[in-house]
Amino acid sequence: MKTPHTLIIGGGIVGATLALKLAQAKSPVTLVDAAPSRDEATWNKALSQRDARVYALSLASIGLLKDVGAWQKITASKRKADYSQMQVWQLNGIGELLFGEPNDDNNHAPMLGSMVEPLVIEHALSQRLCGSDVSDYLTVIAGHKVVAMDWLGAQQGYSVSLDNDQVIKTALVVGADGRGSFVRKQASIGLDTLDYKQTAICCAIQTTKPHQATARQAMLPTGTLALLPLADITDEDKANPQHWQSVVWTLPRNQALALLDESPRFIADKLAAASTYELGDINQIESIASFPLAAQQAKSYVADNLVLIGDAAHGVHPLAGQGLNLGMLDVQALYEQLEHDFARSGSTMWGASQTLRTYERARRPHNSLMMHSFSALNWLFAGELAQTRPIQQIRNEGMSAVSKIKPLMRLFAKQASGV
Template identity: 45%
Template structure:
């Protein structure tokens, strides 16, 4: 077994890269197989990505732990959230507006372009991971006695005691391991793009529930410092036919529509860039682990983008998996099946609860059933008036509970 590696990670994005860096910090060097090429730093930094990831306090804490956070060329902290329903009276406000760039202790989280995260994660792996391979294609994964066999497109075959699938929603590792997938098709699509408004966002993330679905305005950093504070990334969830229709609009037509449907929440929309449309489906792997194998991030679960928690629960997967692995390593054990089951037990239930709650909220906010509309609006008002409920919600949204009882706890 001398030629068998301790761990191979398939996928070098945020979640796979974070896992490799956390393991390296604990003294375990992973072989990372990344399909992406080496990124050009100047090109990535010069391009404004229309999408942002809403990173929780827990995710930011983990990125700081592996020395990634401070190397990000730009990010946009937010100090408040405002959620309301267009056809109702209920609303919830968390935090507060800010006239100035908030400090770390004031921010509820931060909006970061995924391209910038991928760049900095890759740069850290090039420095710290001894066997980090880019532009690699895996063509076969097979379970053998006490190890997994990974065949690459160039014919090379790797054997590993632990295989970690961090290769996204269409995970090849998951399929090759014959792990079933439960899919919930929302029959919706999301339109994302970057927009500029006449009024500043004041570091507040906003979401209005329309009869067709939620429309989120998420503060984002600008390439031009003079325009910082006026750019947002939007995620607009719509029925598939609406999304297709709106995607065909000219920029001028889309700007007019967006200004009207957003109820002029930040005045006029005056610019739009890089519109894209993508279908929305929730996915959950029936198992997160098998003997010698673990799935993390989108390979294990994909949830509705309603609360922007998908990437955050993926980073919690990475933290919990690394914690249980490194804990057992101290006892002279590596990737024991019971250890992997412990990871699955800790994460699968929490992730499923998050997925189903997002589905339920999305349905409740767009329902036209009068008694449910009344109950929804009454519930929102009660929560907004209760400091106890709001504090509990913010604690949940921070993700810090997911790090409790791990070596990464704050």
């Protein structure tokens, strides 16, 4: 029996990756992306500029991108910055957590992950979506939105209407349409939210000292400050490599908004001081932007003939850079469960309620634990209570003790890698 049809709503990284996994397995799938398609000239123009944002891809996410043929294209583009070491420290405290080894000319340390700009990943996936090896099973509809979803019953699935009057009948709807998910709302799935009352300032900076393939995170009283390696994209950058970083600087909302009113040079100087000049002075600063911080979790990841993945299901504090990685783990878990149950049922069961519930049991507790852990870490380091002497003492002694327990450090590194 031919695998029933799957409709993925949301053509971002998570949705596109799942679409490719299904098509490679010869499972018919349609991907609806509200964003219009781009030709190569448009892609090249967009990619000619450095993006201040990066995704800290874990080894598990890299493995999944390899599986769908996208990582090979990212590697060929040379628009990635592998990192072999993670450094976490706190201001005015003792204890530092250091994972891995620095990577320089004399030391080729094992990779812990890679920093890649969102557009670079999206471009690689868009090229793969056009691949001849998946074309028989994959349909991509770009530049159109879903306007209505009608459930026809467990046996028939959904009838989905687009803004171009096209109607798609599907056995399974996958919501991969982000934090404001239309699919989640149409399924009447509630949302638990937590507003951190913080805003993250992101930008790209060029520092006087090289990053040495190290991802850095300072735990400050105002919030976290992440300094993440960026790929060198110009000839000038490549002649003097490893000096560009992506910054995610978390601050109380009012403080962040006030700082954003200042000049780029003023922001750069404040940023260098906040990092205690870990990488020296900031010579250049680009692409300054900001976004409010909040965590959220769907009350359920599934409904009849419907499942949520990625940001449609959960959103976490960016302090550990794990948001996309959690979504990619959703993709792997859902794909494996769909294929497993389809084969076990003699090719009769696709996206059945028990399949989707098994996926939810595998992913929701894990994502909840990660979300609450990040919230706890944020509470432990930022805010008035975090600066009281008892909390400071617990924090200092805890970091110092953990840094000395090598098996525990290896466990943390393994968790961060996702493998």
